[in-house]
Amino acid sequence: MKSAPFKYMRPDTLEEALSVLVEHGEDVRVLAGGQSLGAMLNMRIVTPSILLDLNLLTELSWIEEVRGFLATAALVRQRDALDDATVREHIPLLAQALPHVGHYQTRNRGTLGGSVAHADPSAEIPLVLATLGGEVELRTARQIRRVKASQFFRSALVTAREPDELLTALYWPRRNPAQRSAFVEFAVREGDFAIVAVACTLDAGTLRIGFAGCGETPQIIERTGLVDLDAATIQTIAREASAGLACQSDLLGSSEYRRQLAAVLASKAMSALTRETVHA
Numbered sequence: 349m350k351s352a353p354f355k356y357m358r359p360d361t362l363e364e365a366l367s368v369l370v371e372h373g374e375d376v377r378v379l380a381g382g383q384s385l386g387a388m389l390n391m392r393i394v395t396p397s398i399l400l401d402l403n404l405l406t407e408l409s410w411i412e413e414v415r416g417f418l419a420t421a422a423l424v425r426q427r428d429a430l431d432d433a434t435v436r437e438h439i440p441l442l443a444q445a446l447p448h449v450g451h452y453q454t455r456n457r458g459t460l461g462g463s464v465a466h467a468d469p470s471a472e473i474p475l476v477l478a479t480l481g482g483e484v485e486l487r488t489a490r491q492i493r494r495v496k497a498s499q500f501f502r503s504a505l506v507t508a509r510e511p512d513e514l515l516t517a518l519y520w521p522r523r524n525p526a527q528r529s530a531f532v533e534f535a536v537r538e539g540d541f542a543i544v545a546v547a548c549t550l551d552a553g554t555l556r557i558g559f560a561g562c563g564e565t566p567q568i569i570e571r572t573g574l575v576d577l578d579a580a581t582i583q584t585i586a587r588e589a590s591a592g593l594a595c596q597s598d599l600l601g602s603s604e605y606r607r608q609l610a611a612v613l614a615s616k617a618m619s620a621l622t623r624e625t626v627h628a
Contacts, residue, residue: 351389358401362408366489366514368400373511376400380423380462383454408461408516411435417483417519422461426473427452429460438522441480441529441547445472448531451539464497465515469504470541470561472533477518478566479547479558485517486510494519501565527551530620532613533561536600543600546613550577550621555585557614562606563594577622586614 354377359365369376377396379385380403388394402408408423411432418438420429429435430446449455449463449472463473464484477484478497485494486509500508509515523529533545545560555571569589574581590611595603 349390349392352392352395354389354396355398356401357398358404360404362405362487362514362516363489365400365402365405366487366512368398369512369514370489372398376511378402378465378514380465381425381454381458382462383450383458384462384466384468402514413438413522414519416522418522419485420460420518420520422459422465422514422516422518424460426450426455426458426460426463430455439476439480439520440523441531441549442473442476442520444529444531445476445545445547448472448533448535448542448545454539460518461515464500464518465507465509467501467505467507467565468541469564470543470545472531472542472545472547472560474501475545475547475558475560475566476531477520478568479549479556480521481556482521483519484508484515485519486513487516488512488514492516497566498568504564524551528621530617532617532620534609534613544606544609544613546610546617548614548617548621550574550618555618557585557589557617559589559593559610559614562610563596567593577618579619582615582618582622585618586611589614 375397377399379399379401408421410421412419426446426449436443463471482497483494484500495508528550531547533542535542542561548557553574555574557569559567590607595606597603
């Protein structure tokens with residue numbers, strides 16, 4: 349299939365892009381990497397009046413350390429983030445997850461900001477951002493605001509972004525030296541969206557486990573005061589965490605299958621935490 353007709357706009361500056369959103373709002377679809385949007389346009393799942401292509405905006409391609417965070421601008425390519433030494437040092441969980449995102453061809457084009465803005469329930473990048481307690485920067489022609497990832501994802505493909513706002517950056521909390529992290533997922537084929545994905549961190553006795561693919565948004569479970577993650581503790585936490593998940597059924601699996609798979613993957617991820625010395 350081919351997309352419905354639309355007006356194509358490719359601004360040279362961020363100010364121009366924001367002015368388009370102010371004027372046209374709901375009629376606009378924003379193109380970053382286009383790895384999800386392109387297919388949705390061709391299948392006419394979305395039929396925007398205007399396609400706003402951001403790819404000339406080099407001002408949205410930076411990675412910087414900002415007051416306890418590593419900030420990545422919206423157009424940072426997934427491949428570039430995976431290769432970046434600063435990302436590997438300060439956000440190892442993201443570096444662990446990125447090889448699972450699509451295929452190496454799509455990672456060359458796909459962006460961190462585009463994945464978060466798209467908000468697919470099974471996507472790895474939104475899961476990592478939510479598990480780490482990161483934030484999303486949203487900009488209009490008048491103001492800039494930051495929204496916690498836990499509040500940004502509303503439901504499947506629905507976020508807190510307003511029609512005149514543009515996602516311009518992501519803020520990832522920088523890893524403490526003693527923090528450990530692990531990421532696992534199960535998909536039908538390599539490169540497919542995960543049926544269930546699990547991200548977790550352990551830092552000073554606080555364990556955070558994030559689940560994607562189960563419900564419509566990333567779901568985060570936190571446990572504090574942990575002294576040791578022995579085998580019995582891991583099994584108990586995995587069982588209790590998966591029991592509390594909101595799980596959905598589809599052609600790939602029932603809600604009960606997803607809940608059981610979540611428990612297995614959570615156990616695997618926590619076991620990986622006990623084997624690493626600092627971070628994977």
